[in-house]
Amino acid sequence: MNAPAASPSEPEIHLGHVTKTFGRPRRGAESFTAVDDLVLDIAQGDMVAILGKTGCGKSTMFNMIAGLLAPSAGTVRVQGRDPFRHFNELRGKIAIVFQNDRLLPWRTAIGNVELGLEILDVAPRQRHDTARYWLSRLGLGGHENDYPHMLSGGMRQRVSIARAFATDATILLCDEPFSSLDEITGQRLRTEFANLVRENGKTAVFITHSIDEALQIGERVVVLRRPAKIAYDVRPREVGPQAWEAIRPNIRGILSE
């Protein structure tokens, strides 16, 4: 049975008192709570940077939104559907850019970008044209037939961004996609990425552990303390630079806890 779609007033992504515990305490094994009673709503078209220390449960939260993990308690809804239980119903709605490029080594750049479109059963001609367009948008025209090992780290990450945009998913989940790149390449890609998200009206959830990156990308910045629980939820451009600078040391403190 299909789950009802989200009503217009419903948030695009809803996390209601979500807890995720790993291990099986009932069987005597040690358990670990990665996310603790997290409440978070993300509206359609929002660009949210999730900021937190490494190991604070950001990626666990991310995987629950993606439907790759089920919550131990609470509810996760994406466009009104449970992304884990109604996994297939969200096909084509969510795209992910991972920390590392995760390109299939046996596919060329264009073959990698076509992957999501193949899964969505897009006609070969159309998926080829779409993949070519996105590679060209990301400055990889002429590299369509290169295999991943022939590309630099920055180029590979561009391919993975093109792969995410090519499916025209309404929600983009990004798990520290630029953290493995050098400063200049990362900076350039961040700017391009933010522009693409805005131009295409996507809802984006961007995980990072860098305050500057969160500020550059996020219209809204959610700071998580360990285990994933909201410490701050601010819109830096709305609160203004003074207020932001006032809370910055506190955020830095949370990140260094």
Added chain:
Amino acid sequence: MVEELAKDKTPHGAFAQPARRLIEAAAPFVLLAACWQLGSLFFPKYLFPSLVDVLWHTLDIFATWSQLAEVLATFARILGGLVGAFVIGGVLATLMARSPPVDRFLAPILNFFQGIPALSWVVFAVIWFHGIELRIFFIMIVTSLPAFTFQVLGALRAISKDLAEMVLSFRPTRRKMFSALILPSIVGDILTAWKVNLGNASRVVVVAELVGATGGIGYELLQQQQIFDMAGALAWTLQLVFFVLIVQRIVTMLENRFLHYRAVSERTF
């Protein structure tokens, strides 16, 4: 120095390298053949027959339908057994990869089977089964099955979790997951498994035919042994060697076709 490097890139240099490789590959065989031929001058025919005799025997096998049919029967038994073992092994490996209880149940049985010598399986098959083809098929399956199962299982377990998560994030159907990720990930290991098992199967089939059949290369080898015809024994053996080499070559071509994307370091090891 620069001139020397430039000289190496001339068409002559490009031609010389494959020619050198061919000579290097052929040299040990030429030396072996020369030693054998030399031995044939000093030893009786039933110990070291002339290679010319071996060649005539080999051509005779190719030219005589009844003999060629024996060769083809052996090839069919090898391929049939390997295909059967691969299919069953693939199913078992999939079940073991998906279910830890199935893995815990099947792994000890397969390990136990692996410890049983091929010759023992031949004896069991001769006792259990009356039909020759059934006997040989059974022997080929039980001797190749554990290796295929463990090799496919290993390949399935080696699939990158990161890549699996990435493909899964697009929410593929099972069929698409298989074609987009699983098959390309395991094809290299499967081809290697075929290469390894082909060599083993060609040895096992000869033993199986020697003891439990009335036809095939193994049976013909037994006939040659009874009449002390070394040239005949070598000629029949060569049929099997040619077969293994041809199939190995096909597998290598498939490897080149499917694994051409792999990065190759310019520094050779």
